[in-house]
Amino acid sequence: MDLAAVYAAHGHLVLRRARQILNDEAEAQDVLQEVFMSLLRDPKQFAGSSSITTFLYSVSTNRCLNRLRDNKTRQRLLAARPSTEAVDARSEHLAQLRQVLTRLPAELAAVVIYAHLDEMTHEEIADQLGCSRRQVGNLLERAAEHWRRQDRQDRQDQQDRQGARP
Amino acid sequence: MIDLGRSVPEGCLSDRALDMLLAGEPPAARGAEQAAHLAGCAVCQGRYQSLRAGQAAFALQAPGFHKLAPAAPHRFRWWWTLAPGLAVAVLLLLFVRPGPEATIERSKGGDALGFFVLHEGSVREGASGEIVRPGDRLQLVTTTKSPRYLAVLERDATGRSSAFFPREGQAARREAGRAVPLPYSFQLDATIGVGTIYGVFCDRPVEIALLKQALERPDDQRVWPPPCNAAQLRYETRSP
Numbered sequence: 349m350d351l352a353a354v355y356a357a358h359g360h361l362v363l364r365r366a367r368q369i370l371n372d373e374a375e376a377q378d379v380l381q382e383v384f385m386s387l388l389r390d391p392k393q394f395a396g397s398s399s400i401t402t403f404l405y406s407v408s409t410n411r412c413l414n415r416l417r418d419n420k421t422r423q424r425l426l427a428a429r430p431s432t433e434a435v436d437a438r439s440e441h442l443a444q445l446r447q448v449l450t451r452l453p454a455e456l457a458a459v460v461i462y463a464h465l466d467e468m469t470h471e472e473i474a475d476q477l478g479c480s481r482r483q484v485g486n487l488l489e490r491a492a493e494h495w496r497r498q499d500r501q502d503r504q505d506q507q508d509r510q511g512a513r514p
Numbered sequence: 515m516i517d518l519g520r521s522v523p524e525g526c527l528s529d530r531a532l533d534m535l536l537a538g539e540p541p542a543a544r545g546a547e548q549a550a551h552l553a554g555c556a557v558c559q560g561r562y563q564s565l566r567a568g569q570a571a572f573a574l575q576a577p578g579f580h581k582l583a584p585a586a587p588h589r590f591r592w593w594w595t596l597a598p599g600l601a602v603a604v605l606l607l608l609f610v611r612p613g614p615e616a617t618i619e620r621s622k623g624g625d626a627l628g629f630f631v632l633h634e635g636s637v638r639e640g641a642s643g644e645i646v647r648p649g650d651r652l653q654l655v656t657t658t659k660s661p662r663y664l665a666v667l668e669r670d671a672t673g674r675s676s677a678f679f680p681r682e683g684q685a686a687r688r689e690a691g692r693a694v695p696l697p698y699s700f701q702l703d704a705t706i707g708v709g710t711i712y713g714v715f716c717d718r719p720v721e722i723a724l725l726k727q728a729l730e731r732p733d734d735q736r737v738w739p740p741p742c743n744a745a746q747l748r749y750e751t752r753s754p
Contacts, residue, residue, distance in 0.1 A: 350686075352579040352697035360565075360572035361533050384579070399539040405530060438521065467520060468528045475541065476530070 349391055355384050358400060362408045368465060369412040371446060375421065379411045402476055405466075409458050416450045416457070448495055456491040463488055527551060527558050532565050538658075538691030566693055570630040571637045573695035574653040620745055626657040627666075627713030627745040628693060642747045646702060647754050653699040654679075656713060657692045663716040664688045666696065667729050671707025671751065675729045677722045678711070684719035685742075708750045717741035 362383050366376035394403050415421050445464060449457045462473045473484045531548050534540050540548055552558050620626045629640040632651040663685035666678040679696050680686050714725050720739050728738050738744050
């Protein structure tokens with residue numbers, strides 16, 4: 349594999365997705381560098397069983413999820429509040445979704461990224477993950493259920509805190 | 515779960531599908547259907563052009579792959595300071611330039627050579643005959659329907675010949691794809707006048723020295739080695 353050619357031809361998609369997922373330019377650049385440095389150190393991780401685009405979608409998603417779990421990034425996203433100025437609904441929902449991603453298990457967070465951020469069809473997600481469309485549906489249901497539980501718990505915690513105030 | 519809604523109309527292609535079409539690697543089962551949708555959908559065409567422009571801009575402005583070094587995690591951030599200008603350039607590229615096929619020069623075998631120009635921080639798509647300036651950076655892109663061996667050679671305004679890609683050895687294998695950037699770009703020196711870039715597409719890895727010999731012959735006597743076809747692009751370097 350000619351890594352320099354892969355970098356020139358496909359680096360843009362790694363960077364674009366990292367920007368979209370992380371919403372931070374410096375972190376997106378770090379992900380770009382991590383992905384290609386990792387390939388440089390271990391080119392065999394791209395086994396050629398999928399297309400290079402599929403492979404890069406997968407590794408960039410994983411790298412971004414690692415960063416979302418990083419405490420600093422997580423605090424940044426949780427502290428982010430919608431601007432008081434007019435923002436479009438999608439931007440606001442994107443900010444909320446990034447917060448959701450920090451709290452979902454990695455497997456579920458990845459499928460949420462493919463479905464909601466990348467807007468892939470279930471067929472594409474199945475191809476991306478190497479599983480069946482039914483499994484994609486199950487994973488998305490589990491992600492939604494996980495989030496509902498988390499949301500209920502958050503509301504309960506908030507009520508408890510308010511009730512505990514003198 | 516947070517409902518983002520769709521950012522593109524129902525039935526349109528995902529970015530992943532467009533990325534795969536751009537890379538010349540559409541899935542076997544749906545590739546023809548996706549290509550047909552792309553051909554007939556203005557929304558997806560616009561998005562595809564945007565991704566393609568982003569790819570070219572990245573290839574032009576990203577640091578060379580050889581500059582990625584393990585011990586220097588932030589060493590190449592400087593070039594992202596160009597990002598705002600780049601964004602404007604990409605938008606201009608999308609709205610004021612012709613489509614991707616308009617400026618690509620094809621060889622007799624149907625393989626194509628195109629280029630983008632980085633001039634003072636902005637990127638534009640070049641066409642044969644493009645006026646450029648010393649110091650401009652050119653990013654070449656190739657379009658091939660099947661894997662080919664490629665050599666890119668140049669004859670500058672003084673008649674001097676040189677191999678640009680690869681610099682020596684044999685023509686390098688290129689996977690099939692549309693507008694795939696070469697691994698590196700090149701910067702124009704101070705030579706003023708008309709230069710010609712030849713993309714030589716071969717069925718086997720032909721020696722660069724052999725191709726250079728062919729290039730050094732007069733235009734009307736030039737014969738490329740038999741398994742090769744050439745596409746050529748002219749550019750004119752003018753004083754700043």
